[in-house]
Amino acid sequence: MKHFATVILFLVTGFLHWAHGQETAIYTHADKDYQKALDLYNNKQYQASQAIFRRVGAVSEDPEVQANSAYYVANAAIRLNQTGADKLMESFVERYPTSTKRNTAFMDVADYYFETGKYPYALKWYRKADVRSLGQKDRERFDFNNGYALFNGKNYKGAEQYFNKVSHTETYGSQAKYYLGYMAYEQDDYDTANQRFDQIQDPELLEEKLSYYQADMNFKLGKFEEAIRLAKQHLPKADRKEISELNKIIGESYFNLKQYGEAVPYLEKYKGKRGKWSNTDYYLLGYSHYKQGDYAGAIGQFNKIVGGTNAVAQNAYYHLAECYLKLDKKQEALNAFRNASQMDFSAEITKDAHLNYAKLGYEVGNPYESVPETLMAYLKKYPDDPQEDKIKELLVDSYVSSGNYEGALELLDKNRGFATDAVYQKVAFLRASELFYENNYLDAFTYFEKARAVAADPTYTARSQYWEAESLYVLGRYPEAVNGFEGFKRAGDQGLEEWAQVDYQLGYAHYKQKAYAEAGDAFKNFTDRNAALADLQNDGLMRLADCYFVTSKYWPALETYNLVLSKPGASGKDYATYQKALSYGFVDRVEKKIGELRGFDARYPKSRFKEEALFELGNTYIKKGDRGQGLQIYDKIVRQFPKSKVAPKALMRKGLTQYNANQNEAALNTFKQVVAKYPGTQEAVQAVSSAKLVYVDLGRVGEYADWAKGLDFVEVSDAELDEASFEAANRALAEGKEKTAIKQMEAYVAQFPNGLHAMEARFNLAQLYFGKGEYDKALTHFKLVGDSSNEYSEQALTRTCEIYIGKEDYGAAMPYLHQLETTALIPQNVSFAQSNLMKGYYGQKQYDKTLEYAQKVLASPGIDDRIKADAHTMIARSARETGDMSRAREAYTEVLKFAKGGEAAEALYYDAYFKNQHQDFEESNAAVQKLAKEYSGYKEWGGKGLVLMAQNFYALGDAFQATYILESVIKNFADYQEITEKAQTELSKIKTKEAMTNSSVNPNEN
DSSP states (O other): OHHHHHHHHHHHHHHHHHHHHHHHHHGGGSOHHHHHHHHHHHTTOHHHHHHHHHHHHHHOOOHHHHHHHHHHHHHHHHHTTOTTHHHHHHHHHHHOTTOTTHHHHHHHHHHHHHHTTOHHHHHHHHHHSOGGGOOHHHHHHHHHHHHHHHHHTTOHHHHHHHHHHHTTSTTTHHHHHHHHHHHHHHTTOHHHHHHHHHTOOOHHHIIIIIHHHHHHHHHHTTOHHHHHHHHHHHGGGOOHHHHHHHHHHHHHHHHHTTOHHHHHHHHHHOOOBTTBBOHHHHHHHHHHHHHTTOHHHHHHHHTTOOSOOSHHHHHHHHHHHHHHHHTTOHHHHHHHHHHHHTOOSOHHHHHHHHHHHHHHHHHHOOSSSOHHHHHHHHHHHSTTOTTHHHHHHHHHHHHHHTTOHHHHHHHHHHOGGGSOHHHHHHHHHHHHHHHHHTTOHHHHHHHHHHHHHHOOSHHHHHHHHHHHHHHHHHTTOHHHHHHHHHHHHHHOOTTSTTHHHHHHHHHHHHHHTTOHHHHHHHHHHHHHHOTTOHHHHHHHHHHHHHHHHHTTOHHHHHHHHHHHHTSTTOSOHHHHHHHHHHHHHHTTOHHHHHHHHHTHHHHOTTOTTHHHHHHHHHHHHHHHTOHHHHHHHHHHHHHHOTTSTHHHHHHHHHHHHHHHTTOHHHHHHHHHHHHHHSTTSHHHHHHHHHHHHHHHHHTOHHHHHHHHHTOSSOOGGGHHHHHHHHHHHHHHHHTTOHHHHHHHHHHHHHHOTTOTTHHHHHHHHHHHHHHTTOHHHHHHHHHHHHTSOSTTHHHHHHHHHHHHHHTTOHHHHHHHHHHHHHHOOSHHHHHHHHHHHHHHHHHTTOHHHHHHHHHHHHHSTTOOHHHHHHHHHHHHHHHHHTTOHHHHHHHHHHHHHHOOHHHHHHHHHHHHHHHHHTTOHHHHHHHHHHHHHHOTTOHHHHHHHHHHHHHHHHHTTOHHHHHHHHHHHHHHOTTOHHHHHHHHHHHHHHHHHHTTTBTTOOTTOO
């Protein structure tokens, strides 16, 4: 168009120079100043000429000179863009109506504005001109300039009227036809455009412009071969912008002719509109690569299509998904199929994309929505699909593969026809196992029972019976647990993984009921057959030795304790040594017993049995007749360990020893010390009874009565009733009459809150409530028992902690956990206390203490994988909170070896996070994909993982995946504000960057 503007300017300038030449001839007679001003004006020295014209006009008496001077002053003002220039010209016309320049004044101004490209100003002044006074050539110039000014302002209708007036003139005809044709072309009226272009005779114009537009019109009319011919013909002569557009015409023409190989090089040379491609441009090139089997090349174009919501985008995303599948990039294909399935421009593509999306979700996991929901949605939308049965099968299995067993059961309870009884049984078993792992033993028992009742698969029937018994054991329902374990054994499937442990668990179920002979048989069976289970083997040997000991089989007990002691690294050697010493005493090897006990403190300085060993050593000396040594040891215990459970026993034994030696006053004094220091204990009750005997021997019964009245922890006169009441309650418990036992135990503790058997009764009552899931009632009694020093206090403390932790009330649990850690004799209870103290400290943000306890937990022998996972998780979280990311990464790596559920989901997220930080983007995505497939129920970690995955994809150059994932997060994770805000920020960054090269992307539209 610049060429035509040049032609126009030449015409206008020529006219003005002719006019100015005439002026010079006319006014040769004028005075010197006027002529000087005119020369300056003609030489475009407007400011200088304007000053002289003002002076000449002011002093001249010649009206024509005055008029001409005013005309040139106004014209100079316009060319100098002076304020008020328009008014000067209008004033000239009004003041000098008879001036020869009046008729051309408006045209002169209009032509000037047209000449300088100020077309709106030109149109304004052309409207003021008197067209009737114009000659033929001036009229033609007037029509063409008006037409071009309107054309430039895209007022095609107005422009067409003027161009039609000069379309057959010699001077303007070709240009007018060109613009008339171009306007028709712009309005997609290609027939009219072709007709106009065909009338153009100017060879230069034809050569310079028309072949480009004709090529484009032929392309738009579907005449692709002709479009290619014309475009190639014009390419060597085209300017830079046209070269880009012509390559696009050629490339798209080849594309429409399905000559994709020929299309690619031309499509690649297209530079876009203002340097930007559109989604359609990326689609054409991507599809051309796709049709040639160049799937990587196709992906490189398709994945630049961001935010498309039309048929082209749906096609592109569908083919993008196919390309990903060809390259085995299933996670990427999942996203593309999902996007295509959510558009409805092509029903066929929508359905096929939905099916592929649902199937891929099942195969690789779906981080956006439930896989079962997508499969169910497909079945509802396409109920007559030929693959209906297969999809139902996938539907059920998708719940299982994603760990959503609760959802699977809900589905199957409503649609039993979706799966066989065997599948239903498996799902019920897995749900029960999940609940058991979460410490929800009561519900776990219910589902194991449900799975066993189906009895479709002998394997799951047997396994359900075993874990049903395990649940009962943890709930303290030991008789029922025994029946369950024995039932499992009778089934006789020795190939099951549970078979190796059944005798171990059966032994403990008997052991808890003090059925030591039966427990010993079970532990013997276990230890004889399962040497490979080292930790359980050692513990089983220890319990077997205990059973021998309790049933007075001391030599077998000795041999078994020695077997434990012979094993390198075995836990509990201090306990085995202590029990070994006791066994020597029962087989009359007193000196050996004393030898073991005297060296105990030195061998095991940190043992929890130090006080017990000292106490037994004192007893042995007394029994041997060495009363002095015995009494010294009792005093040592009371002095060094005043708060231990042994202290009241030692003090009581001291009193009894004094009484037996007829040291009545000394004995009485010691018994009173027991009562004063340890009120409410069994020893205190015994001390009162023993003191009574001393008072009787001394003949001071009244003094005893006065002393006993002041004691609030024992009712001496009710001792027989106490015994009878407890015996009745205990008998109901032994007979398995739980309701009766609860009623009678409650009555006993209400009547005898400090009775002889108060602690045992409270403990049994608490256990009964605990087994029924009535934890608040159980807690009241467990706390009372745990706060006292008795044989049940360790178990009661453990249960107290379990209940508070079950309520996630670590604040209440912490004191009891500390008490359990320092007083427990059973190693598993110590580990339990330490692992939960670790969690409690983390909740209080005491990270140093958290790390300290995590190390204690990991140092404990025989801990199971769940506890190891907890410890490593606490280390990782604490390290993260304190900025030690290197240690956090190491710890999360360890978590992945052991963890399940939420901890595994968290560890997988951080595995992906650290890989992202090290720019290992592919591996980071693999970790997120695993998180999506195996832990879809943990939505918060899944959402965080998706944002990470989007960052990975963008770093890998895949803008589609990145933006699509982020948009999905924003849509599907509204309940997690922090995640959606992060996704929104990332999406805005990416769209802003992509908008620089893709005209279809609106950075402000998310």
